[in-house]
Amino acid sequence: MKKAATQEMAAMYPNRTSSVHNLNGSEKSIIALLARQDSAQVQSIWPNDRICEYLLASDSRRHTFHAWIAVHGTVIGDAAETYRFLTFAKSRQILAHAFDSCPAGMISALGKLGPYAKPKHVYAALHQVLAPAGPLANHLYQAAEIRDDEIISLGSASTMPVSNRVFRALLKCKIPAPTLVELLWVIAQLVPMHDEQHLVRAIAQGRQPAAVLANLLSLMPFPNPPFEHVGALVPITTAEQLRKVGNEFDNCLKGGEELACALASIQSGQRYFYRWDGDHPTLLAFCKCGPIGWILAERSGPAT
Numbered sequence: 001m002k003k004a005a006t007q008e009m010a011a012m013y014p015n016r017t018s019s020v021h022n023l024n025g026s027e028k029s030i031i032a033l034l035a036r037q038d039s040a041q042v043q044s045i046w047p048n049d050r051i052c053e054y055l056l057a058s059d060s061r062r063h064t065f066h067a068w069i070a071v072h073g074t075v076i077g078d079a080a081e082t083y084r085f086l087t088f089a090k091s092r093q094i095l096a097h098a099f100d101s102c103p104a105g106m107i108s109a110l111g112k113l114g115p116y117a118k119p120k121h122v123y124a125a126l127h128q129v130l131a132p133a134g135p136l137a138n139h140l141y142q143a144a145e146i147r148d149d150e151i152i153s154l155g156s157a158s159t160m161p162v163s164n165r166v167f168r169a170l171l172k173c174k175i176p177a178p179t180l181v182e183l184l185w186v187i188a189q190l191v192p193m194h195d196e197q198h199l200v201r202a203i204a205q206g207r208q209p210a211a212v213l214a215n216l217l218s219l220m221p222f223p224n225p226p227f228e229h230v231g232a233l234v235p236i237t238t239a240e241q242l243r244k245v246g247n248e249f250d251n252c253l254k255g256g257e258e259l260a261c262a263l264a265s266i267q268s269g270q271r272y273f274y275r276w277d278g279d280h281p282t283l284l285a286f287c288k289c290g291p292i293g294w295i296l297a298e299r300s301g302p303a304t
Contacts, residue, residue, distance in 0.1 A: 066118065104137075112144070163196050271287050
């Protein structure tokens with residue numbers, strides 16, 4: 001019966017099947033190109049003329065095979081039994097056997113990975129994103145194609161203790177996946193201190209990664225200044241004050257990346273800003289310099 005099926009495929013795809021019955025160097029190269037790190041296992045499971053069943057499979061079906069191989073290791077015990085299972089079982093059954101479940105949309109997501117086998121951690125991360133459903137899974141459902149780095153980043157993101165509403169707010173900003181994970185790490189630190197509404201507002205009002213980060217860091221209270229108010233020298237003790245000075249002086253601290261960097265340096269205890277409110281108003285930045293203590297590093301006046 002299987003021989004008849006192979007002959008039928010050979011008749012349907014004469015140019016593709018006529019060259020795979022005898023695995024010469026060219027055919028092995030094709031298998032190595034598609035199967036990559038799994039090429040030895042693929043040739044063990046689908047030897048000789050059976051290899052056409054692997055080569056003629058759809059992208060999603062081949063990725064189903066590779067996901068199963070990735071989970072079950074590099075050594076194929078009973079090749080004949082493995083061949084029967086992978087060849088005749090439904091894709092959903094194969095994935096459930098590999099991961100203990102087959103989340104909704106996983107088969108179609110596999111079809112967006114292109115023709116080539118992926119490393120083991122990509123399949124694991126894809127399952128990790130899709131298993132709980134939710135906004136991250138919906139993001140992959142709607143994607144026309146899915147990159148490896150995006151899957152891995154979203155897999156990391158799925159472990160963050162962040163609400164679905166916050167996830168949705170970030171995804172609306174269309175922030176690249178690696179940057180998304182970095183912002184989620186910051187948000188995860190803020191979750192115990194701020195309610196969901198404040199976090200969502202900070203994201204929605206920022207839109208761009210640097211602006212979102214600045215808004216998130218603005219939610220954190222400043223550490224105590226290195227020295228208190230001295231005459232006309234006044235410490236800037238909130239993010240809103242620093243932003244206000246940036247607007248008043250028309251400098252880079254109005255928002256965006258420079259403000260985010262300044263707020264991060266304040267939170268890390270490396271920099272603190274003061275305002276000179278005497279003649280010739282000036283913004284002063286003091287930096288911590290090891291055992292020397294705090295030194296004046298920058299000063300700037302209003303834009304002219």
